[in-house]
Amino acid sequence: MSLKFAPFLPELLRSLFKKPVTVVYPFQKEAVAAGFRGTVVFDPAKCIGCNICVNDCPAEAIDIIRVSETEKKFKMILHNDRCIHCAQCVDSCPTKTYHMDLEYEVAAFSRHNLKIEYK
Amino acid sequence: MIERLVHWSRVKSPWVLHLNAGGGCNGCDIEILAALMPRFDLERFGVQLKGTPRHADVMICTGAVTLQNRDRVLRVYEQVPDPKFVVAAGACAMAGCVYRGSYHTLIGIDQLLPVNAYVPGCPFRPAALIDAVVKLLNSVK
Amino acid sequence: MAILKPILYILVYPGLIFLMVYSTFCEWFDRKLYARMQNRIGPLHTGRSGILQPVADIIKLFAKEDIVPEKADKHMFTALPVFALAIICTAALYLPVWHYSEAPSFISFPGDLIVVAYLLTLPTLIFFLAGWHSTNYFSAIGGVRVLTMLFGYEIPLLLALLSPAVLAGSWRILEIAVFFQNRPLLMLVNIIGFFIALIALQAKLERVPFDIPHAETEIVGGQFTEYSGKKLAFFRLLGDIEMVVGAGLIAAVFLGGFPGGLLPGLAWFIVKTLFIVFLLAAMRAATSRIRIDQMISFSWRWLAPLGVLQLFIVIIIKGNMP
Secondary structure: OOOOOOOOHHHHHHHHOOOOOOOOHHHOOOOOOOOOOOOEEEOHHHOOOOOHHHHHOOOOOEEEEEOOOOOOOEEEEEEOOOOOOOOHHHHHOOOOOEEEOOOOOOOEOOOHHHEEEEO | OHHHHHHHHHHHOOEEEEEEOEOOOOHHHHHHHHHHOOOOOHHHHOOEEEOOHHHOOEEEEEOOEEOOOHHHHHHHHHHOOOOOEEEEEOHHHHHOHHHOOOOOEOOOHHHOOOOOEEEOOOOOOHHHHHHHHHHHHHHOO | OOOHHHHHHHHOOOOHHHHHHHHHHHHHHHHHHHHHHOOOOOOOOOOHHHOOHHHHHHHHHHHOOOOOOOOOOHHHHHHHHHHHHHHHHHHHHOOOOOEOOOOOOOOOOOOHHHHHHHHHHHHHHHHHHHHHHOOOHHHHHHHHHHHHHHHHHHHHHHHHHHHHHHHHOOOOHHHHHHHHHHOHHHHHHHHHHHHHHHHHHHHHOOOHHHOOOOOOOOOOOHHHOOOOHHHHHHHHHHHHHHHHHHHHHHHHHHOOOOOOEOHHHHHHHHHHHHHHHHHHHHHHHHOOOOOHHHHHHHHHHHHHHHHHHHHHHHHHHHHHOO
């Protein structure tokens, strides 16, 4: 049994006098990386109602509802509690209706507050 | 006076029990550990990770609740002494995520327990969990 | 006037009030050092740079629901934490802090070193009983591990405490301290014993390399699995006070005590105990948990022989001393 006694001791004593690496989070926020997939954003003007996103979504998080009988107008309900942020909808939409923003501080006290409606 | 002191102490020292409810990929568990590590350091708020439900104040649940685990989750919840809070972290614990409609999971842990805060994400960022904890602590009356 | 001093001694310094305030400060110091050694910040938002964090923990535990398991032995389960706290506070009274040369404290007598060592052993037994009376598998395993560890570290600790007593020719903590104050160079003789006593104290406090009895990743909470609310608060306070008393004992026996009246003595007490707490925190940060069999074989293969060696060195030097 070859036990080296306390191999981290110099490192510990060094970090005792260093500035800690901790990000003091709610007061000092780190920039989010560029490709980060945050919340889904929907642009109702571009939607053609093909329902590809509804079929492709693995988490059943998207509902597309036709608003008026005569015009091609749609609203989208995003169930953010089910969304797994995979960006499949961004990839499959033929008219580039979707994009992802960098928002991640979306904690809520009720699941109904997590539902987002775009119209 | 005493009530204010007790309220202050409750807000300042939330001890955390981390419960994986059965289903899920363990991604959220790893993000919880990342939140406890030096980079984000939840101990700044007095959070300590406890092994037993008897010591805990806040129960962080991850993963979808499987039917086999339903009674165990309830039992662990009942073992936590009052006052207690439940945080459903990640899409699986909130709404079943990709396991929705599966024959052996519940759609969300709020079918079973009263949940105080939801943390969206699959998995959430560690910062999102800290955000939820801070929001929850600020809202405690 | 004669009655006033014992009352002050029991209630204020080094009795209950001082112990509770200073032990919470020590816990904060320990946690902050531990965090800084891991490159973290540690408690920050409770009071000024988190100094009130242990106080907040204890107040919160006192205000929480108190659960007694249905199958547990109610009387023992409730009485044990209070007993343990009382015992460890009694042990604190023997520390020679009010260092008046002729009458150091009203309960100091020849042989109080043995009494303090005995009183420091009793909480370990109480941990075992607490685990046993919880009637929980995890607590029972934790309690048995507590006793198994006791067989490992108790003999080396006694051997280590024996050598300065032999060198000073006294069993009284105060006389040992005075002996080393008069001959500071002789402190270097006991350097092996000092480190043995530190490691044994770490094992007695059940901190990280020896936190086998309440290993969170193996047996959920060890002997404290079923404890909640007030009783857990008593046990936490007990752990902190035990750290202060153990550090004070080692400082008094190995580092020459706390000379010079009331206020310089207090200053020396704080400096020396914080130094020992620093060493304990460094030990906690530098190591990881070992298995119970490794702990026992380590203490019998290394600590106990080194203690005997220390005793031999002390006896040889004592024989050649003018």
